[in-house]
Amino acid sequence: MRRLAGLLVVPLLLLSTAACGSDDKGSDSASMTNGLPAITAGAKFGEKPTLAKGEGDPPKELKVNVISKGDGAVTKKGDALQVNYLGQAWDSDKPFDNSFDRGQPFDLTLGAGQVIKGWDQGLEGQKVGSRIEIGIPPELGYGAQGQGDIKPNATLVFVVDILKSTTIPKSAGGSEVAQDNKDLPKVGTNTDGKAPSLTVPKVDPPTKLVSSYVLESKGEVVKGTDTVVVNYVAALWKDGKVFDSTYATGKTANFPLAQLTLKGLKDGITGKKVGSRVLIVAPPSEAFGDQEKQGIPKNSTLVFAVDILAKM
Structure with missing residues (x-):
């Protein structure tokens, strides 16, 4: 069956550049917070953040740090979410993509496979109004094949502000x-x-x-x-x-x-x-x-x- 959506909308979550995870050994330092790169500026919800470069081995499993917890509804599969985000490769201090500069939040349906698995898993169960940082290993990102400029086996790090969550009904009515x-x-x-x-x-x-x-x-x-x-x-x-x-x-x-x-x-x-x-x-x-x-x-x-x- 043909997929019409690909003809109708721009690609979702465009990621332009990335790099492989670091092979350096190390432990948490001033540039790391709870196993993920530290936010070095713009730490508050709604501010465009900057991230330090990752140090040591990147996480082998999905890792989520709650930077600040909101007081909204808890997200669940099937919800329509609106978020702002910044993404960076583990071994880089330069973001490869962010929605803050575009001034346009990103919309997705949680658990619908519209984004990489690390997003679907990392955003589930979080409260609206929260800022989270997600470390995503390759198998939950773009894996061994990479994607475009994203190199094979790249570990990705995102800071995500969860702006809104809408429960989607199963059907129209009226x-x-x-x-x-x-x-x-x-x-x-x-x-x-x-x-x-x-x-x-x-x-x-x-x-x-x-x-x-x-x-x-x-x-x-x-x-x-x-x-x-x-x-x-x-x-x-x-x-x-x-x-x-x-x-x-x-x-x-x-x-x-x-x-x-x-x-x-x-x-x-x-x-x-x-x-x-x-x-x-x-x-x-x-x-x-x-x-x-x-x-x-x-x-x-x-x-x-x-x-x-x-x-x-």
């Missing part, structure tokens, strides 16, 4: 809205967390964007600058064949709407209410036009059943 246009697809109204049915009629597709409620909730209205957590089924109008579904993987998707390149999907979600299920029909001019994308034929009309589960 009032059923009549689907009485026989020339439009019909979407199932189940609320059990399973994929809704999606039936495409054997008629010519619409030439303009369609975005209509299947289930209408009383949630907040989504803005074009929001990041939303969704479940969706996506099909081709031509034959009704499903080409992507988050239900098939059991993992929700995070859509930063400002970064969506598929205009019809962005515009179809914007203005709708969080907690709702929406039918979106995107004609070629609102989809991928005359370009073939990962096997999706050119000039395809795309059909989506989207549950807008949460807004970050």
Whole structure:
């Protein structure tokens, strides 16, 4: 099954440079705190930190230091998190990535495999409002193969501020809205967390964007600058064949709407209410036009059943 998300959003947690763990021997010193590199400046929650270079052998297992504990909810698998972070290789004193400079927090769904395993494991069970430092061994990072400029067997160190956590419901809900246009697809109204049915009629597709409620909730209205957590089924109008579904993987998707390149999907979600299920029909001019994308034929009309589960 094709993965549509890769066509729609920028890559998550871009890491540009890193290095291998140090072979030097040693123990905690002024540059180390509880087995991880010390924060040398910007130690308070919300401040951009700087980290010392790691000394001695890096941790062989995941290590988490709570720098300051917040008083918010405890994070759990399936929660939508918003965080700020700075990342550095164990044997470097130069960060390879951070969200503080971008002025844009990073959004993820905990335990959904959207980030490296060390993040999914290290962030679970922490309180919102906390600053933590995570030491991540290679097998919980990018392993022996590395990733891009990240060298094989690199140990990574992150400082992470947990800004927000949102519990994601299993399904959209709200009032059923009549689907009485026989020339439009019909979407199932189940609320059990399973994929809704999606039936495409054997008629010519619409030439303009369609975005209509299947289930209408009383949630907040989504803005074009929001990041939303969704479940969706996506099909081709031509034959009704499903080409992507988050239900098939059991993992929700995070859509930063400002970064969506598929205009019809962005515009179809914007203005709708969080907690709702929406039918979106995107004609070629609102989809991928005359370009073939990962096997999706050119000039395809795309059909989506989207549950807008949460807004970050």
